[in-house]
Amino acid sequence: MLEIVPVPAFSDNYLWLVHDDASGETAVVDPGDPAPVLAELDRRSWALTQIWNTHWHPDHTGGNLALKQASGATISGPAGETISGRDVALREGDTIRLGDHVGRVIDVPGHTLGHIALLFDQDRTAFVGDTLFVMGCGRLFEGSPEQMYASLGRLMELADDTKLYCAHEYTLSNARFAAFAEPDNADVSYRLAAVEAMREEGRITVPTTVAEERATNPFVRAGDWREFARRRAEKDSFRS
Numbered sequence: 291m292l293e294i295v296p297v298p299a300f301s302d303n304y305l306w307l308v309h310d311d312a313s314g315e316t317a318v319v320d321p322g323d324p325a326p327v328l329a330e331l332d333r334r335s336w337a338l339t340q341i342w343n344t345h346w347h348p349d350h351t352g353g354n355l356a357l358k359q360a361s362g363a364t365i366s367g368p369a370g371e372t373i374s375g376r377d378v379a380l381r382e383g384d385t386i387r388l389g390d391h392v393g394r395v396i397d398v399p400g401h402t403l404g405h406i407a408l409l410f411d412q413d414r415t416a417f418v419g420d421t422l423f424v425m426g427c428g429r430l431f432e433g434s435p436e437q438m439y440a441s442l443g444r445l446m447e448l449a450d451d452t453k454l455y456c457a458h459e460y461t462l463s464n465a466r467f468a469a470f471a472e473p474d475n476a477d478v479s480y481r482l483a484a485v486e487a488m489r490e491e492g493r494i495t496v497p498t499t500v501a502e503e504r505a506t507n508p509f510v511r512a513g514d515w516r517e518f519a520r521r522r523a524e525k526d527s528f529r530s
């Protein structure tokens with residue numbers, strides 16, 4: 291079994307530690323800041339063996355070199371982007387391993403052009419970076435709406451109970467936008483209330499599941515890329 295632990299960083303990032311007890315291997319996903327990662331590793335007596343990056347943005351890669359220096363961990367990241375300290379260039383169809391757990395790499399362009407997601411199908415676990423957020427999606431800094439809509443569609447092809455681990459706590463703002471975009475969607479209203487309660491108690495709302503996103507994510511639920519593009523533009527200027 292994979293043990294997955296959030297390490298909060300900056301104002302709203304989650305850096306994910308992934309630990310396999312059988313092999314003793316530990317990976318970190320998108321370590322923007324090395325200090326909180328090292329502290330959590332130390333607290334758990336885990337040895338970092340791998341660093342996985344989903345895209346090049348500094349809040350996802352800023353800790354790469356310091357962590358590699360501290361641990362000797364191998365850095366794997368998207369082939370199509372400049373990733374500091376990268377040892378292994380990951381392309382669509384490649385596999386990554388943590389102990390006996392095998393993940394596959396898919397391209398999910400949109401937020402950035404070389405953005406990848408890491409899918410551990412057997413473990414019903416996916417690391418999606420800044421492509422999909424709980425009830426939302428990443429901004430289109432490099433890619434087109436067509437690309438992002440297709441990328442979200444690929445994530446929605448995963449098994450219903452797949453847990454999606456994204457890199458930011460944007461859920462409350464996303465849930466408010468979802469209620470604006472789909473005022474008649476009862477699943478959205480119900481989830482907005484649940485998210486408000488969770489955030490009031492300071493609880494983390496990530497991960498989500500494929501089934502929950504199919505029911506409540508207005509970007510996934512857009513009928514085509516044009517509707518997706520309209521909603522993405524509305525969200526960019528939405529004040530909740």
Ligand SMILES: [Zn+2]
Binds near residue numbers: 345420
């Ligand atoms: Zn980003």
